[in-house]
Amino acid sequence: MNPLPNPENDDARAAEDRRLEALLRAAAPDYIDDAGFTAGVLGRLPASRAVRHRRRLWLVGGAGVLGVAAAAVLAGPALVEQGSAALGWLAEHGQRPVPYVGDALSLALLVVGCAAAALGWRWSVRAD
Amino acid sequence: MSLTDHDLIARVRLDDDRHAFGELVRRHQSAVRGFLRRLTGGRHALADDLAQETFLSAYRDLARYRGDAAFSTWLLGIAYNHFRSARRRERPSVEWTGEVPAEELAAGHEAAAAPATGAVDLRHDLAAALAQLPRDECAALHLCYAEGLTHEEAAAALGCPLGTVKTHVLRAKEKLRRLLRAWAPA
Numbered sequence: 001m002n003p004l005p006n007p008e009n010d011d012a013r014a015a016e017d018r019r020l021e022a023l024l025r026a027a028a029p030d031y032i033d034d035a036g037f038t039a040g041v042l043g044r045l046p047a048s049r050a051v052r053h054r055r056r057l058w059l060v061g062g063a064g065v066l067g068v069a070a071a072a073v074l075a076g077p078a079l080v081e082q083g084s085a086a087l088g089w090l091a092e093h094g095q096r097p098v099p100y101v102g103d104a105l106s107l108a109l110l111v112v113g114c115a116a117a118a119l120g121w122r123w124s125v126r127a128d
Numbered sequence: 129m130s131l132t133d134h135d136l137i138a139r140v141r142l143d144d145d146r147h148a149f150g151e152l153v154r155r156h157q158s159a160v161r162g163f164l165r166r167l168t169g170g171r172h173a174l175a176d177d178l179a180q181e182t183f184l185s186a187y188r189d190l191a192r193y194r195g196d197a198a199f200s201t202w203l204l205g206i207a208y209n210h211f212r213s214a215r216r217r218e219r220p221s222v223e224w225t226g227e228v229p230a231e232e233l234a235a236g237h238e239a240a241a242a243p244a245t246g247a248v249d250l251r252h253d254l255a256a257a258l259a260q261l262p263r264d265e266c267a268a269l270h271l272c273y274a275e276g277l278t279h280e281e282a283a284a285a286l287g288c289p290l291g292t293v294k295t296h297v298l299r300a301k302e303k304l305r306r307l308l309r310a311w312a313p314a
Contacts, residue, residue, distance in 0.1 A: 020301055020308075021273060027254050028274035029162035037161070037176065038153045041183045042146060049144040 059120045067116025068109050133199040140190055153183050156200055159275060160207050166270050167211050169259045178214055182207040197284050201277060205285040208267055215263070250308075257307040261300050264288075268296035269304075 047055070131139075131148075133155070139148035160182055164175035185206050186193075193202055258266055264286070271282040272293075283293040 016305065020304060023254060024269060024273035027251055029165065032158040032161045034154055034157060037157050038150050041153050041180055042150050044180065044184055045146065045187055048146065
């Protein structure tokens with residue numbers, strides 16, 4: 001059976017509750033002086049959007065150039081020969097299109113360059 | 129006229145304005161650091177590290193802040209999450225929990241058992257008693273009384289149901305009442 005409510009006990013408990021709550025409010029920590037905290041946080045922020053954008057452009061451009069250069073180096077002297085032949089053929093025939101060698105090489109180098117640039121972009125996004 | 133938090137947040141979002149973010153940090157650093165100092169039991173260096181992480185996370189996730197709660201409440205929620213992660217990481221080596229042993233609850237806190245005089249002593253004993261509370265209860269109590277948040281706001285910050293916050297507050301007050309029994313008026 002539940003005990004009968006005792007108004008005196010309830011009043012005492014409510015008063016104790018109020019006292020404790022007042023104590024807790026009064027015990028709120030004092031204002032903490034900044035003392036370089038904000039500067040520390042700002043110093044650890046990631047690079048600004050403009051800087052990140054510039055860095056990304058450099059990365060993508062650099063990766064593209066590097067990709068093309070790497071593809072050319074890996075292809076070896078044959079590529080140089082084919083390139084020279086294509087250039088010679090172009091010089092001989094004026095504006096007429098190269099049958100297939102120059103196109104194929106250009107396309108391959110373009111694909112490699114684009115792939116390298118895409119990888120550079122992806123890496124720079126992940127780094128942000 | 130000083131800008132509101134929402135104005136500053138808009139500037140950070142739109143223009144990546146570092147000065148605006150710095151102003152937000154300046155405004156809220158005391159509350160966040162105070163909260164974390166309370167949770168870490170006065171380990172100031174650790175609390176400040178966690179507070180830095182809190183603001184860095186806030187900067188990264190500012191786009192996710194919807195504005196349905198006060199910015200300070202949102203920050204305190206991030207701070208609490210960082211605290212919990214740190215506690216999980218360090219649990220094997222550091223005792224973070226402030227569970228009050230049953231026998232101590234029954235007997236009353238030692239510091240409170242020897243009545244001291246003056247508000248400073250009471251405040252010290254209160255701090256000692258708060259340090260003994262489980263962290264969830266301590267966090268709820270701090271947010272509701274020291275920060276003046278409503279139970280709903282505290283629940284949002286702590287990421288738990290409203291009923292849980294109310295229970296934490298009730299239990300914490302009950303424990304404090306026992307721990308500080310010696311201070312009760314005759």
